[in-house]
Amino acid sequence: MSGLALRGISKAYGDNHILRDVTIEAKPGEFVALVGPSGCGKTTLLRIAAGLDHPDRGGVWLGERDMTAMRPSERDIAMVFQSYALYPHLTAGQNIAVPLAMRDLTVWQRLPWIGSLLPGQRVIRADIQRRVFETARSLKIDQLLDRKPAQMSGGQRQRVALGRALVRSPAAFLMDEPLSNLDANLRVHTRSEIVELHRRAGVTTLYVTHDQAEALSMADRVAVMMGGRLLQFDTPEAIYGNPAHVEVARFIGSPQINLLAGEVDAAHGIRIGGRLFVEGVGATPGTRVTIGFRPEAIKLGGPGQAGLGASVQRIEFLGSETLVFLEFARGEASLVAKLAPAEATFFRPGQAVTIAVASGEVLVFGADGSRLSVSPAMRMAANG
Amino acid sequence: MTTQAWTLARALRLAFLSAGALIFLAPYVWMLSTAMKPREEIFSSSLTLIPERWAAVENFSKxxxxxxxxxxxxxxxxxxxxxxxxxxxxxxxxxxxxxxxxxxxxxxxxxxxxxxxxxxxxxxxxxxxxxxxxxxxxxxxxxxxxxxxxxxxxxxxxxxxxxxxxxxxxxxxxxxxxxxxxxxxxxxxxxxxxxxxxxxxxxxxxxxxxxxxxxxxxxxxxxxxxxxxxxxxxxxxxxxxxxxxxxxxxxxxxxxxxxxxxxxxxxxxxxxxxxxxx
Missing domain, CATH: 1.10.3720.10 (MetI-like)
Known part of the structure; x- marks a missing residue:
C-alpha cells in the first residue's frame, strides 16, 4: 500500500491560474476529500493525479514512485468519473472486465477470433470472468452483468463504474463527484457504501466533491480549496471547529457560519453593537476583522437577559432541529441560530431576544481572511 | 396516429405527398417499364406502362x-x-x-x-x-x-x-x-x-x-x-x-x-x- 502525494502543483491556462502551489499528501490507505466551490481547481488537481492533465510545476508521487511523467495507463490508478463514463457498447460485465483485459492479456490475445486461438488466453479469460463476478457480487450488481449502460438506472451505472475501478485492485482511487448524479436518498446510502468499500480495500483514495457534508462525513482528512489555493488540509473536526481561513469557515457547515464585521479597539477587544464581544485579539488596534460563530453556538434568551439585543425574523422547523433567523442591530446584520426544537418553542417571529455566544466558540479572522489568535484569557463580555 | 380520423385535411395531405412521390418515382417506373418492352413498343406513339408483349427475358439476356x-x-x-x-x-x-x-x-x-x-x-x-x-x-x-x-x-x-x-x-x-x-x-x-x-x-x-x-x-x-x-x-x-x-x-x-x-x-x-x- 502506498500514499499518494501531490507536491507543489501549479497549473495555468494562459493568465488563468487554475492551481497555485498546491501540496496534498495522502497517507497510505487514507481517504482524502478535496472540497471547494466549482471552479476552485479540485477536478483539475484530480486529473493531474490521474495523468490526464500535466502540471506546469510540481510532481505526483505514488509512494516512492515519481509518476509525474507517466502516462495514465502506467500509473496503476483507477478513477470513477462524475458521468461514470461507461462504454455504451459493452455490457456491465464487459465494462468491468476492460481494465483486466487490457492489463492481463497481450495485444495478440485481445484480437477478436485470432486471440481465442492463442495458447494461455483461456485460463486468463476465465480468471478475469471470476474476478469480474466477485467484484460484481460485492457491489450487488451480479444480476446486471448482461445489461448495457443504457438499460441501467443511475445508481446501477454508478456501481458498475465503481466495479470497473475496484476490479484490478489499483494502488490508488480517484473519484470525481461520483454521487452528484444520484438522487438525495441514494446519495446518502451510497456515501456509506463507498466508505465501507474503502475500509475493506484500504486503498488510498482522493475524493473530489463540492458537497461539504459529503467531505466531512466520508473523509479521514479534508482539503479545502478555493480559487486554486489549498486553504486548509486537516481532519473534518478541525476543518469545522478550527477553520484556518474565513472562506473555509464560510464554505463548511450548513447552515452557514454567522459572520460579523468589526474592528479591533485599543484594548485588543472587538465590540459588536456597542458591547465588548471578544477580548485579547492578537492584532494591532484599528484592524478590520470578521468574527464568526457557528449557528449552534448561539444561546438565545428572553429580552431581560444579558447579551446582544436582536429580534426573531423567521423560524424554520427541520425535524431534529430548528433554525431561528435573527435580525440584529436594526437590520444591519442577520444571524441564524440552531436550536433543539424544544428550546425553540419559546420564540415567535417578531419577538425581541438576546444573543449570547459560548466562550471559546468565537473565531476571529483578519482582513486577509486568515485566522487571528485570541488569547486564552478571552472572555465573552456579551455574556455579561 | 392509429385512431386519427379520415379528415379532409389528411386526405389532401396524402394526395399531395402521393403526387410528389409519383413525380420522383416516374423515371424509375419508366425505366422498369422500358426494360420489359420489345423494341417496336418502345418507339410506338402510344404511351403505355404495361407492355403488350413481354420482352424482359430478351432484354435482360442481351x-x-x-x-x-x-x-x-x-x-x-x-x-x-x-x-x-x-x-x-x-x-x-x-x-x-x-x-x-x-x-x-x-x-x-x-x-x-x-x-x-x-x-x-x-x-x-x-x-x-x-x-x-x-x-x-x-x-x-x-x-x-x-x-x-x-x-x-x-x-x-x-x-x-x-x-x-x-x-x-x-x-x-x-x-x-x-x-x-x-x-x-x-x-x-x-x-x-x-x-x-x-x-x-x-x-x-x-x-x-x-x-x-x-x-x-x-x-x-x-x-x-x-x-x-x-x-x-x-x-x-x-x-x-x-x-x-x-x-x-x-x-x-x-x-x-x-x-x-x-x-x-x-x-x-x-x-x-x-x-x-x-
Whole structure:
C-alpha cells in the first residue's frame, strides 16, 4: 500500500491560474476529500493525479514512485468519473472486465477470433470472468452483468463504474463527484457504501466533491480549496471547529457560519453593537476583522437577559432541529441560530431576544481572511 | 396516429405527398417499364406502362451477354469497396485526433479540411490525371480509387460526431490501460457505427454512380465501373436498343438499392442501440 502525494502543483491556462502551489499528501490507505466551490481547481488537481492533465510545476508521487511523467495507463490508478463514463457498447460485465483485459492479456490475445486461438488466453479469460463476478457480487450488481449502460438506472451505472475501478485492485482511487448524479436518498446510502468499500480495500483514495457534508462525513482528512489555493488540509473536526481561513469557515457547515464585521479597539477587544464581544485579539488596534460563530453556538434568551439585543425574523422547523433567523442591530446584520426544537418553542417571529455566544466558540479572522489568535484569557463580555 | 380520423385535411395531405412521390418515382417506373418492352413498343406513339408483349427475358439476356455485365458489377464493387475502406481507415484516426487530442496546428488543419470541402473533383481532375498518366497507371482500379481515398467529407462528418462523445469516456479508457490506437478501435469505432454507416451510404452511392472520373481514367471496358460500362454499351452495342439498355440500367441500380435498404436498417439499429448518454 502506498500514499499518494501531490507536491507543489501549479497549473495555468494562459493568465488563468487554475492551481497555485498546491501540496496534498495522502497517507497510505487514507481517504482524502478535496472540497471547494466549482471552479476552485479540485477536478483539475484530480486529473493531474490521474495523468490526464500535466502540471506546469510540481510532481505526483505514488509512494516512492515519481509518476509525474507517466502516462495514465502506467500509473496503476483507477478513477470513477462524475458521468461514470461507461462504454455504451459493452455490457456491465464487459465494462468491468476492460481494465483486466487490457492489463492481463497481450495485444495478440485481445484480437477478436485470432486471440481465442492463442495458447494461455483461456485460463486468463476465465480468471478475469471470476474476478469480474466477485467484484460484481460485492457491489450487488451480479444480476446486471448482461445489461448495457443504457438499460441501467443511475445508481446501477454508478456501481458498475465503481466495479470497473475496484476490479484490478489499483494502488490508488480517484473519484470525481461520483454521487452528484444520484438522487438525495441514494446519495446518502451510497456515501456509506463507498466508505465501507474503502475500509475493506484500504486503498488510498482522493475524493473530489463540492458537497461539504459529503467531505466531512466520508473523509479521514479534508482539503479545502478555493480559487486554486489549498486553504486548509486537516481532519473534518478541525476543518469545522478550527477553520484556518474565513472562506473555509464560510464554505463548511450548513447552515452557514454567522459572520460579523468589526474592528479591533485599543484594548485588543472587538465590540459588536456597542458591547465588548471578544477580548485579547492578537492584532494591532484599528484592524478590520470578521468574527464568526457557528449557528449552534448561539444561546438565545428572553429580552431581560444579558447579551446582544436582536429580534426573531423567521423560524424554520427541520425535524431534529430548528433554525431561528435573527435580525440584529436594526437590520444591519442577520444571524441564524440552531436550536433543539424544544428550546425553540419559546420564540415567535417578531419577538425581541438576546444573543449570547459560548466562550471559546468565537473565531476571529483578519482582513486577509486568515485566522487571528485570541488569547486564552478571552472572555465573552456579551455574556455579561 | 392509429385512431386519427379520415379528415379532409389528411386526405389532401396524402394526395399531395402521393403526387410528389409519383413525380420522383416516374423515371424509375419508366425505366422498369422500358426494360420489359420489345423494341417496336418502345418507339410506338402510344404511351403505355404495361407492355403488350413481354420482352424482359430478351432484354435482360442481351444486357448480360452483349456486355460483360458481371465484370462491370465486379469493377464497381471493388472500386467502391477500396474507396470506402481506405476513406474510413484514414478518416477515423484523423477525426479522432482532431476532435479529442490537443496538438499544435489542430485548428489550422480543421480550417484546411473545411477548405477542402469547397474544392470539387473537377478542379483537381486535370493535375491528378496528368500524375496518374505519368505514373502509367491509367486503366487500373488504383486510378479509379486514388483521388477519393482521403475524404475531407468523411473527416468532417466523423469529427462532428466524435466531438459529441464525452471526453470522460476517452479518459476512462486511458486509465483502463488503452493506447490511443486501442481507444479508436475499442471505444470510438463501436460507438461510431451510425456515423460510419451514414458516410458509407454517401460514399458508395457517389462512387457507384460516378461517371465523371471513370470517363477520364478508364478507356477499357474491362476496367469500367457500371455507369461507364453503360455508356460503352450504348455507344458500341445497343445503338437504339433502349430495351436492353434499360435492362442493363436496372441491373446496375438494383445492387445499390439493396445495399441501401440493408444499411438503412443497420443505421436505425445503430442509433437506437447506442445510448451515448452517461
Amino acid at each position: 444486357a448480360f451477354t452483349r456486355v460483360p455485365m458481371l465484370q462491370l458489377l465486379m469493377n464497381g464493387v471493388i472500386v467502391c469497396a477500396v474507396i470506402l475502406v481506405v476513406q474510413v481507415l484514414v478518416a477515423l484516426p484523423c477525426a479522432y485526433a482532431l476532435a479529442k487530442l490537443r496538438f499544435p496546428g489542430a485548428r489550422l488543419m480543421i480550417a484546411g479540411i473545411m477548405l477542402g470541402l469547397l474544392v470539387p473533383i473537377h478542379a483537381t481532375a486535370l493535375p491528378i490525371y496528368v500524375a496518374l498518366s505519368g505514373a502509367g497507371v491509367l486503366n487500373t482500379y488504383f486510378a479509379l480509387a486514388a483521388p477519393f481515398m482521403i475524404s475531407v467529407f468523411a473527416i468532417f462528418l466523423f469529427l462532428q460526431f466524435f466531438r459529441a462523445m464525452p471526453d470522460d469516456l476517452i479518459n476512462a479508457a486511458r486509465l483502463d490501460g488503452m493506447s490511443e490506437l486501442a481507444i479508436v478501435l475499442r471505444v470510438i469505432v463501436p460507438n461510431a457505427w451510425p456515423a460510419i454507416t451514414a458516410f458509407s451510404i454517401f460514399s458508395v452511392v457517389a462512387h457507384w454512380n460516378d461517371l465523371f472520373w471513370p470517363q477520364i481514367v478508364v478507356t477499357e471496358t474491362a476496367m469500367a465501373p457500371p455507369p461507364l460500362g453503360l455508356i460503352f454499351f450504348r455507344a458500341a452495342e445497343a445503338g437504339d436498343d433502349y430495351g436492353a439498355l434499360m435492362a442493363a440500367t436496372v441491373v446496375v441500380t438494383v445492387p445499390l438499392l439493396a445495399a441501401f435498404l440493408l444499411a438503412q436498417r443497420r443505421f436505425i439499429e445503430g442509433i437506437t442501440l447506442t445510448g451515448l448518454k452517461g
